[in-house]
Amino acid sequence: MSGLPRGACPGSPNPDDLNRARFRAGIRFGIGVAAVVVALAPPVARILASWRLRSAVEGMSMRPTLEPGDWLLVDPGAYASRPPRVADLVAVPDPGEPSRWLVKRVVDVDADGRLELRGDNPAESTDSRTFGTVDAATVIGRPWARYWPVRRVGRVR
């Protein structure tokens, strides 16, 4: 940057060293960017996948956790790495009417891996007490975040 001829100023860095230093800085920057990309890829992929299953809550059976009118992100891959456990939220097809989806909480997992589901508001819920346990393999995904209403945006569990 100085524009001075080589060696004009004793003690100034050798331009070759300078280029090398810049090159290393470039590499470090590239590695940093790659690390950030790698670190962010799974959550971004998760949000994108969940966005495709964005769902509106209807009904009172999950109050106060979920209110009717809440808009949720439902992660279809959440239970790929591990099956649903007790206390997890699940979106499942209604065993009596599979085209419609239910949201309930797992309150028990039996020896065969079937899920006992319950509403958080059991007094106003139709759940495993009526339709029995459901096969964990039928689970559509895990509701994990609320993106509407604005005041209640955040994780749900």
Added chain:
Amino acid sequence: MLRERIAAVARPRHTVHAHCDIPCGIYDPHGAEIGARTVARMVELINQNLGDDPNQRNQFIRCVAVKEQHAEIVKHEVRVIWGDYFKPEHVEKYPQLHDLVWRIMKQAGKCRQTVDAQAAAELQALVKQFADIFWETKGGRPQA
């Protein structure tokens, strides 16, 4: 405009039902309360000692018949709400519920057997207790 565009994009594509199959809204203890009030009113009329001409005797018998019917209506209405609406969680919260229903059944029977104003008043009071529990589970009695 922009808001609508954003809303259109963000709107959920699916519905997840946090549902309750029983349409809880259809239950109402009002019928039982009216029944109990009707029983009390019939007891009152019967005890007015209407007189002996055929019209009055007819009226008297009609009052007795209506009292019989409405005591049964009370039992029916209470039984439906008790059996179909109330869930185990409600009974946990109101452990007196089963006994209360049983006492209403007994009291309605007593109102059929007698023309006791006190018994009719007691039936009304029991049905009111039942209705109060019902409305508490619904988060409050609607303003009439």
